[in-house]
Amino acid sequence: MKISARNNLKGKITKITKGATTSHVLIDVNGATITASITNESVEELKLKEGMAAYAIVKASDVMVGVEH
Amino acid sequence: MKISARNNLKGKITKITKGATTSHVLIDVNGATITASITNESVEELKLKEGMAAYAIVKASDVMVGVEH
Amino acid sequence: MKISARNNLKGKITKITKGATTSHVLIDVNGATITASITNESVEELKLKEGMAAYAIVKASDVMVGVEH
Amino acid sequence: MKISARNNLKGKITKITKGATTSHVLIDVNGATITASITNESVEELKLKEGMAAYAIVKASDVMVGVEH
Amino acid sequence: MKISARNNLKGKITKITKGATTSHVLIDVNGATITASITNESVEELKLKEGMAAYAIVKASDVMVGVEH
Amino acid sequence: MKISARNNLKGKITKITKGATTSHVLIDVNGATITASITNESVEELKLKEGMAAYAIVKASDVMVGVEH
Numbered sequence: 001m002k003i004s005a006r007n008n009l010k011g012k013i014t015k016i017t018k019g020a021t022t023s024h025v026l027i028d029v030n031g032a033t034i035t036a037s038i039t040n041e042s043v044e045e046l047k048l049k050e051g052m053a054a055y056a057i058v059k060a061s062d063v064m065v066g067v068e069h
Numbered sequence: 070m071k072i073s074a075r076n077n078l079k080g081k082i083t084k085i086t087k088g089a090t091t092s093h094v095l096i097d098v099n100g101a102t103i104t105a106s107i108t109n110e111s112v113e114e115l116k117l118k119e120g121m122a123a124y125a126i127v128k129a130s131d132v133m134v135g136v137e138h
Numbered sequence: 139m140k141i142s143a144r145n146n147l148k149g150k151i152t153k154i155t156k157g158a159t160t161s162h163v164l165i166d167v168n169g170a171t172i173t174a175s176i177t178n179e180s181v182e183e184l185k186l187k188e189g190m191a192a193y194a195i196v197k198a199s200d201v202m203v204g205v206e207h
Numbered sequence: 208m209k210i211s212a213r214n215n216l217k218g219k220i221t222k223i224t225k226g227a228t229t230s231h232v233l234i235d236v237n238g239a240t241i242t243a244s245i246t247n248e249s250v251e252e253l254k255l256k257e258g259m260a261a262y263a264i265v266k267a268s269d270v271m272v273g274v275e276h
Numbered sequence: 277m278k279i280s281a282r283n284n285l286k287g288k289i290t291k292i293t294k295g296a297t298t299s300h301v302l303i304d305v306n307g308a309t310i311t312a313s314i315t316n317e318s319v320e321e322l323k324l325k326e327g328m329a330a331y332a333i334v335k336a337s338d339v340m341v342g343v344e345h
Numbered sequence: 346m347k348i349s350a351r352n353n354l355k356g357k358i359t360k361i362t363k364g365a366t367t368s369h370v371l372i373d374v375n376g377a378t379i380t381a382s383i384t385n386e387s388v389e390e391l392k393l394k395e396g397m398a399a400y401a402i403v404k405a406s407d408v409m410v411g412v413e414h
Contacts, residue, residue: 001139003195003273004180006104019365020226025134030099035075036132039198039244042142046136055135057141060177061268061406062131063105065094066124066348067115070346072342072402073387088158089295106177108313108405111349126348129384130199130337135141144242157296163272168237173213174270175315184274193273199337200269201243203232203280204262205253208277210333210411211318227364246336246382249280264279267315268406282380301410306375311351312408322412331411338407339381341370342400343391
């Protein structure tokens with residue numbers, strides 16, 4: 001499957017924290033840590049594990065721009 | 070202002086494409102290109118220009134995880 | 139690529155309207171029309187055309203629930 | 208109330224899983240299962256129950272398009 | 277229709293700017309201006325006009341928190 | 346940091362409910378209650394407390410418009 005989301009950052013899963021319904025998956029991308037908040041079901045279905053290669057994927061309309069002033 | 074969005078990726082603006090109401094801002098983050106779709110008004114108010122340092126900011130609940138199979 | 143987004147609805151593209159930066163892609167899913175607002179770049183890269191099979195993909199945290207009262 | 212969200216899929220609630228703050232509501236829409244991740248408060252206020260008719264509602268800017276390759 | 281989105285702010289539409297596919301609707305809520313970026317189709321279907329009463333509606337998972345430091 | 350999100354509503358935190366991974370932060374803005382669903386980590390890092398001044402921040406593409414009929 002190819003998807004329209006513009007942003008795909010390749011990295012490695014460094015930590016998975018499971019909650020009651022929602023998990024936080026931390027992905028190291030070139031030294032920056034990306035946090036993804038996804039369902040527990042997706043963590044299980046994709047068999048996500050710490051140490052695995054993974055992509056952080058974000059739709060362009062969900063990206064904001066910040067500048068220091 | 071400090072905000073709760075977990076993901077802040079520092080980079081440099083490489084291209085700004087203005088539409089009728091919506092602009093696309095490309096930010097180079099360590100060689101990866103991030104696309105942000107934001108309002109024209111924000112491009113003007115933040116005085117975004119190609120070559121400027123900028124952050125791509127994303128809320129954790131807007132990040133998905135992908136794996137190759 | 140497999141992604142964590144929980145919702146994948148298979149259908150057929152019935153209409154693509156290109157704007158200056160943003161396109162609207164209509165997908166017929168079992169008689170219901172889904173509208174996706176995505177970047178023009180994605181329409182081009184995925185070579186989307188009317189009549190093509192395609193999936194409407196949505197992250198669980200972007201789905202609301204409505205009830206009639 | 209009429210809202211601007213373009214996508215309204217009518218179905219039936221098949222399962223509700225309550226977490227500490229976040230619930231997952233599964234809605235069967237013509238045989239496809241849609242997962243909505245919403246607050247526990249909304250589940251209570253809308254009195255959502257398994258078996259109830261309900262709509263899965265999604266803003267167009269939150270829909271991505273996928274194609275098989 | 278009642279929907280699960282937690283945030284409904286009542287106000288008055290002060291300005292509508294139509295783009296090629298996307299409109300910006302400004303809503304004055306107690307003196308604060310809220311900008312909604314929605315499809316042109318929704319502006320037409322809801323017959324939105326400047327001066328009309330309207331609600332700005334936001335899902336809780338799309339709200340961030342900021343603090344001054 | 347200045348960010349591109351168009352909507353910043355100043356208010357006061359009235360309640361914080363922590364879940365296993367996700368917190369709900371209620372912000373009173375001129376008598377209206379805004380619910381933000383954010384990570385527990387952000388609540389800790391920003392040292393959010395009931396009674397604190399805070400902003401509810403929302404990207405324009407996450408705002409829908411509703412009208413009574």
